[in-house]
Amino acid sequence: GAKDLQEIVRLCKTRGFVFASNDIHGGFANSFDFGPLGVLLKRNIEQSWWRRFVTEQDACYGLDSSVMLPPVVWEKSGHLQNFSDPLVDCRNCGKRYRADHLCEAEGNDETNRQAMREVLSNGKCPCGKLQPWGEEVSKVRDFNLMFETLVGPVVEDGAAAFFRPETAQGTYLNFGNYTKTAQPRLPLGIAQVGKAFRNEVTPGQFLFRTREFEQMELQWFCRDEEAEQWFDHWLAEGLSWLHGTIGVRPESVRLCEHDASQLAHYARRTTDIEFKYPFGWGELWGFANRGTYDLSCHGVEYREPGGGKSFVPTVIEPALGLNRLVLAVLCDAFREETVITPGGDGAPDKEEKRTVLGFEPSIAPYALAVMPLVKNNAEQRGMSEQLVRDLRAASPHLSIVLETSSGSIGKRYRRYDEIGTPYCVTVDYDAPSTGQVTVRDRDSMAQVRIAASDLMSMNLTGLQR
Ligand code: ATP
Numbered sequence: 001g002a003k004d005l006q007e008i009v010r011l012c013k014t015r016g017f018v019f020a021s022n023d024i025h026g027g028f029a030n031s032f033d034f035g036p037l038g039v040l041l042k043r044n045i046e047q048s049w050w051r052r053f054v055t056e057q058d059a060c061y062g063l064d065s066s067v068m069l070p071p072v073v074w075e076k077s078g079h080l081q082n083f084s085d086p087l088v089d090c091r092n093c094g095k096r097y098r099a100d101h102l103c104e105a106e107g108n109d110e111t112n113r114q115a116m117r118e119v120l121s122n123g124k125c126p127c128g129k130l131q132p133w134g135e136e137v138s139k140v141r142d143f144n145l146m147f148e149t150l151v152g153p154v155v156e157d158g159a160a161a162f163f164r165p166e167t168a169q170g171t172y173l174n175f176g177n178y179t180k181t182a183q184p185r186l187p188l189g190i191a192q193v194g195k196a197f198r199n200e201v202t203p204g205q206f207l208f209r210t211r212e213f214e215q216m217e218l219q220w221f222c223r224d225e226e227a228e229q230w231f232d233h234w235l236a237e238g239l240s241w242l243h244g245t246i247g248v249r250p251e252s253v254r255l256c257e258h259d260a261s262q263l264a265h266y267a268r269r270t271t272d273i274e275f276k277y278p279f280g281w282g283e284l285w286g287f288a289n290r291g292t293y294d295l296s297c298h299g300v301e302y303r304e305p306g307g308g309k310s311f312v313p314t315v316i317e318p319a320l321g322l323n324r325l326v327l328a329v330l331c332d333a334f335r336e337e338t339v340i341t342p343g344g345d346g347a348p349d350k351e352e353k354r355t356v357l358g359f360e361p362s363i364a365p366y367a368l369a370v371m372p373l374v375k376n377n378a379e380q381r382g383m384s385e386q387l388v389r390d391l392r393a394a395s396p397h398l399s400i401v402l403e404t405s406s407g408s409i410g411k412r413y414r415r416y417d418e419i420g421t422p423y424c425v426t427v428d429y430d431a432p433s434t435g436q437v438t439v440r441d442r443d444s445m446a447q448v449r450i451a452a453s454d455l456m457s458m459n460l461t462g463l464q465r
Helices: 005-015 036-055 071-077 099-105 110-122 168-173 175-181 224-245 293-297 322-333 378-394 409-418 452-457
Strands: 018-020 032-034 060-063 084-089 096-098 141-144 148-151 159-163 188-197 212-222 253-257 269-277 280-291 314-321 334-341 350-357 368-372 400-402 423-427 436-441 447-451
Touching (some): 005 322, 005 334, 032 036, 036 060, 036 188, 036 212, 036 322, 071 168, 071 293, 168 175, 168 188, 168 212, 168 293, 168 314, 175 188, 212 224, 212 322, 224 253, 224 280, 224 314, 253 280, 269 322, 280 322, 293 314, 314 322, 322 350, 368 409, 378 452, 409 423, 436 452, 447 452
Parallel strands (some): 060 188
Antiparallel strands (some): 018 032, 148 159, 188 212, 212 314, 253 269, 269 280, 280 314, 334 350, 423 436, 436 447
């Protein structure tokens, strides 16, 4: 895994995963754009989530609800009153903290969690000086995190609306539509992937905390007596997908069970899957038993088909940040290795560094890179192009790239290691006559010669499914 976040930021920028937003006009702090490889990685992860939590589930359905919603929604949901962060400024060093995230602002390790508690209880800032409340450290103020806007052509007449800070509310509003059209019985799941917006007090750590981000959320509506069992079920599903399908290493995550003092006011139980980012452990995926709070807020009830009595279902919510998961996957997959190549003919062995993004093949931006050994060799080039066309036709869900840059084959392999391409296929001098190509494996660096026609029937379906 990556030891240093800056390494990841650099690689993302130079190789085309993630760019700083509005780079050419001086930037826009804490905003990022996904580039050619970033969109592929993000999309593969998103599609995999959708497959696992919607397509392969009998009782889960997708939804794409409005991003902007009127104040009444946020009044009912409690966001206008409660969706705020406690804000603390240090007047000595000028630092501003989201009080309950001071740990992150300062590195997120245990020492800094301690520092956070100190700031909150004694009014001390980690800048070193002992500061009593009200003097050098300002009082805790509440700051609502929602972005507000006006809808309508004339500003004065504009009706207020808020950008959603989570996809969940749009799901609760639609619950009745789903019991009418999708499935009348509980348990029922509604899943949504989409943007959410929060005017974060302390954005930062690259993709970890931004003001605009994407969530992949499932709201699972069930009977209260079954809620605990479903909670465990979805937590287990989440871990299984994360490790088994996305390939996040077990040692990179841990569970954090919230105690009573950490629970949101509506939550009955919350367990976070935390990831070990280069800056410390941080939340990746929150699992909450939200009780009957949300549907009650909106005055929504459920009646069993066949005239049972009506009641308010309980909600189990696995809420995952897509951008945060992209960051976690990048950090987890990153490794630097020393490769020793035997010198041959009595020459000394060569030591070389290589950087690898060891993505699970199913989420790698490019599944395959096909390259002529010599770029100007017409025969090799033609065969490579044909191979790419055939492979694309055989596996339309895969991103396959034709690599035609010059440079030694070793250098080209390194470049594809660095962007996490699991296989490179090289078309060399013998290929056009023998029909054989070389397949090189990213992780073992082993090379095998196989018939190009066998590539088509190779188990590529395991990739990016
Ligand atoms: P945090 O404590 O880190 O602010 P949260 O508990 O407020 O997170 P939730 O409301 O549970 O977060 O949101 C669900 C998920 O959305 C989080 O687990 C995280 O992956 C993601 N998320 C939340 N806020 C952001 C953000 N500002 N930037 C990127 N992802 C975010």
